[in-house]
Amino acid sequence: MSEELIKAITEMREEDALKITQEMLDAGTSPLDVLDACRKGLDAVGKCFEEGDYFLPELMLAGEMMNQITEIIKPKLADMPDRERHGKVLIGTVEGDIHDIGKNIVSFMLDVNGFEVLDLGVDVPPKKFVDAIQDFQPQVVALSGFLTLSFDAMKNTVAAIESAGLREKVKIMIGGGQINEEVKEYADADGYGRDAMAGISFAKKWVGVK
Amino acid sequence: MTAQLTKEEKFEAIWQGKLSPKGPDGNPLPFQSPEAEKAYKDRILRFKDAIEMKKLPDRVPVTVFPSMFPWKNAGMTVEEAMYDYGKCAEAFQNFVLELEPDVHWGAYAPGSGKMYEILDYKLYAWPGHGVAPEHSYQANEGEYMLANEYDALIQDPSGYFTHVYLPRVFGALGGFPMLPFLPGILEIYGLPLSFIPFGLPPVQATYKALFEAGAEALQWIGAIGGADGALATFGFPNILGGFTKAPFDVIGDTLRGTKGIMLDIHRRPDKLLEAMEALVPLMIGMGVASAQQTGNPLIFIPLHKGADSFISDEQFKKFFWPTLREVMLGLIEEGIVPLPALEGYWNTRLEVIQDIPKGKTVWMVDQSDMVEVKKTLGKNACLLGNVPSSMLNLGTPQDVKTYVKNLIDTAGKDGGLIICNGAFFDEAKLENVKAIVDATKEYGAYK
Numbered sequence: 039m040s041e042e043l044i045k046a047i048t049e050m051r052e053e054d055a056l057k058i059t060q061e062m063l064d065a066g067t068s069p070l071d072v073l074d075a076c077r078k079g080l081d082a083v084g085k086c087f088e089e090g091d092y093f094l095p096e097l098m099l100a101g102e103m104m105n106q107i108t109e110i111i112k113p114k115l116a117d118m119p120d121r122e123r124h125g126k127v128l129i130g131t132v133e134g135d136i137h138d139i140g141k142n143i144v145s146f147m148l149d150v151n152g153f154e155v156l157d158l159g160v161d162v163p164p165k166k167f168v169d170a171i172q173d174f175q176p177q178v179v180a181l182s183g184f185l186t187l188s189f190d191a192m193k194n195t196v197a198a199i200e201s202a203g204l205r206e207k208v209k210i211m212i213g214g215g216q217i218n219e220e221v222k223e224y225a226d227a228d229g230y231g232r233d234a235m236a237g238i239s240f241a242k243k244w245v246g247v248k
Numbered sequence: 249m250t251a252q253l254t255k256e257e258k259f260e261a262i263w264q265g266k267l268s269p270k271g272p273d274g275n276p277l278p279f280q281s282p283e284a285e286k287a288y289k290d291r292i293l294r295f296k297d298a299i300e301m302k303k304l305p306d307r308v309p310v311t312v313f314p315s316m317f318p319w320k321n322a323g324m325t326v327e328e329a330m331y332d333y334g335k336c337a338e339a340f341q342n343f344v345l346e347l348e349p350d351v352h353w354g355a356y357a358p359g360s361g362k363m364y365e366i367l368d369y370k371l372y373a374w375p376g377h378g379v380a381p382e383h384s385y386q387a388n389e390g391e392y393m394l395a396n397e398y399d400a401l402i403q404d405p406s407g408y409f410t411h412v413y414l415p416r417v418f419g420a421l422g423g424f425p426m427l428p429f430l431p432g433i434l435e436i437y438g439l440p441l442s443f444i445p446f447g448l449p450p451v452q453a454t455y456k457a458l459f460e461a462g463a464e465a466l467q468w469i470g471a472i473g474g475a476d477g478a479l480a481t482f483g484f485p486n487i488l489g490g491f492t493k494a495p496f497d498v499i500g501d502t503l504r505g506t507k508g509i510m511l512d513i514h515r516r517p518d519k520l521l522e523a524m525e526a527l528v529p530l531m532i533g534m535g536v537a538s539a540q541q542t543g544n545p546l547i548f549i550p551l552h553k554g555a556d557s558f559i560s561d562e563q564f565k566k567f568f569w570p571t572l573r574e575v576m577l578g579l580i581e582e583g584i585v586p587l588p589a590l591e592g593y594w595n596t597r598l599e600v601i602q603d604i605p606k607g608k609t610v611w612m613v614d615q616s617d618m619v620e621v622k623k624t625l626g627k628n629a630c631l632l633g634n635v636p637s638s639m640l641n642l643g644t645p646q647d648v649k650t651y652v653k654n655l656i657d658t659a660g661k662d663g664g665l666i667i668c669n670g671a672f673f674d675e676a677k678l679e680n681v682k683a684i685v686d687a688t689k690e691y692g693a694y695k
Contacts, residue, residue: 050514093559094506095513102511134383136373139506161379186637186675187383215592216637216671224642233557 039067040075047079047103048086050096055079059107069114076107077121084150088235097146123154125245126176130158130167131214132191137184140214140234144180147234153178153241164191164198171204178241179208181227184215192217192225200226209244211237258583259608262545263296266487269480277480284483291350292485295666299585299630301607304663308656308692310685311349311632313612315357315672316384317681318343325382326674327375330361333471341475344484349685354486355475359385360468366461368419371502384674392416393503395512398519401503402526413503420461423454489584490538491548492531494572495524500553509553513563524571532578539584546587546610547579555592561600569600580608587632590616591671598624614670622659631659634670640680641673648683653691660692667692 039062046055062072083100086092127148131141138160148155156174158166167179179199181192192212199205211229212222213236222230228244231237242248253261267289269277279285290306297305319329322339329336340355361374371392374385392413393401401408407429415424428442445451476486493501499520500509512520535547553559554568576586589612594601598621606628613621613633621631634655639647652667659665667688669681 052514091560093557093563095510095559095563098507098510099514134380136379136386136388138389185384185386186641186673189638189641189675216673218636218638220638220642 039065040071040078043072043075044079044082047076047100048082050099052099052103055103056106056110059110063110063114069111070119072107073111073115073119076104080104080150084147087147088238094143097143101146121152124152124242124247125178126154126156126174127178127180127241128156128158128167128170128174128176128208129180129182130162131160131182131184132188132195133161133163134187134191135183135185136160137182137214140184141180141182144182144213144231144234144237147238148180148241151238151242152247153245164195167195168198168202168204171199171202171208176208177245179210180237180241181210181212181225182214183212183217186216188214188217189221189224192221192227196226209240211240213237253583255581255583259545259585260583262539262543262583263292265543266292266485266545269485272477277477279483280481284481287483288480288485291483292487294350295487298663298666299607299610301630301664304694307694308660308665308667308688309350310667310688310692311351311353312347312681312684313353313632313668313672314674314676314681316674317676318355319358320382320674321676321678321681325375326358326384327361327381329358330375330385333360333468337471337475341478344479345482347682347685349484351485351487352479353488355472356488360464363461363464363468366420366457366464369417370419371417387501389501389505391505391508393499393508395504395508395516398516398523402519402522405526405530417502420457421454423448423451426451487544487546488587489542489544489547490535491550492535492538492575492579493549494551494554494568494575494588495527495531496554496568496571497550497552498527498531499523506553510559513559513567517567520567524567528571528574528578531575532582535575535579535584535586536582539579539582545583546585549575549586549588551588551590551594554597555590555594556596557593561596564597565600569597573604576604576609580605585610587612590614590621595620601625602628604628610666612668612670618655618659622665626659626664630664630666632666632668635668635684637669637671637673637676640669640676640684643680645679645683645686648680649687649690652684652687656688656691663694 039058043055043058043062046058059072080100083092083096087097129141129145131138145155145157156170158170171179181195183192196210210227211231212225212227213231217230219230229240231240271277294305294309297303298309316326318340319326319336321343324335324339336358337355344352364374370388372385372387373379375381375383379386397412410427411425415421426445426448428445433442500506504512539547554564579586585608587610591614594616602625610630610632611625613631618634635648635651639651655667667684
């Protein structure tokens, strides 16, 4: 039945996915196995997104299915099991900007690609990034911004990371609205990604995942 | 815009009206000089020729369509621009007079912060209300329409806006849900019952707020509209007639929100399609009403959630394009020129969106590949763009000049091109923005 659950999630059949989950649990399947199937479904959705077959409607519905299935399973588990992770990514929309669609897509895709992601949300001041680098110890920092004000906000954030003596510890990637290579140079970041897939490649390259 | 005119006649009538501007007293607008009058008319005709694609204008037209840049450039905060209408108008006027573009788009972007306060506007954060004084307003995305409200929207869109949506986004309109059902006011029998709500304190408080908001809006337009009039006397027309939206973006931006609409594509596709159809006449009406009010021919349509990375090409063809096209055709029917803005990347949509009548629309291009856009959409439509925001902010005037010259050489040879920035910007270097205009005048002449 695991295969059926994976298939239902991959094919965007939400009602079926929930029904199969319940049937699996009723038949005595371990909640961990259900969760594992669910994650495999999500990975498959992520692949379809990377290949340009799936877009936001599918990512968001997959996320919703995962949330609902997790809600069903949670009471049956003492602790949610940890997955093996490639590395840690700290992400946020820079100070002054409250746009979050692009950032959320990148977060989601990093997660399904096996990264532990800490999302600081929107309008994040440089100091908050610096503090979070110290606490969370990420290898990668991802800065998002939609408006032209984000050019300076990104530059200021990178500068704050530099003056806290943390610049050598992290690789920094930027993306969003009007961001491009020119802004990457200006902000002194390590990479600019036009879409979520570019962000995943940077993260994989920087932490040494093939 | 009388009923017996054809759409071509309506189109001509609007542009002819624009060519014979009136002052506030109803008499012909007094120009500063005969040269200003000639420049004004030349500039309008330059745009008209570029849009119609029937004959080449004397040169490639040029304009700059900024967001908050004119005010930041004047050393003001966005907050000041939103609250001091006189300063807002003056800064904009100086900006246009210094740049000398062919047309401008008015000082409308900042709007009235005071009015938003009176109405307790919740849909946006603005300086002092969620963003810093120096930053632009930004939308607070949310689910302002619930998933189970599609039928209410479909059956009576205006009623839904009045009773449900508007009170959610304006705190001061809390009396609207109590309003009577107006089509129920038919005859004398029972008539007083329909008017009871207007006596209730919450409804009266709502109307009081509306009166105050209206008074504030009049203050604002006095200053902002005044800048349009003054600039016209110097020879710089504003041809923006207002805005409307693609039905998909109405639902995705402000009603259901991004997540809501993306889920609805899978969970309730038929309701979504039906709701968008119900919104078509409203979006046409919105554009027509403001074009008539202003007497200006272009209706801006910012396009958001149909961009390349949001939905698939198949979803675009099914959900985004049909009702946007209907809205544009409805505007064209009234002689109005739709100005859709392809914000972000639209490279995979070009084959689909070129299906529009030739010479009736202008498309603002952001980061899509201009050469490809010219080959497809550009066969039928005038393109406006696309100097990048990053270049205006971080580049040099020489970078801008090179970019503009290349645009003219690759996308402007046969007309149908207007040089402009590609996306709205708040931050830039003035010399780079000026280079857009100067380079077009230098390289853009058609011989």
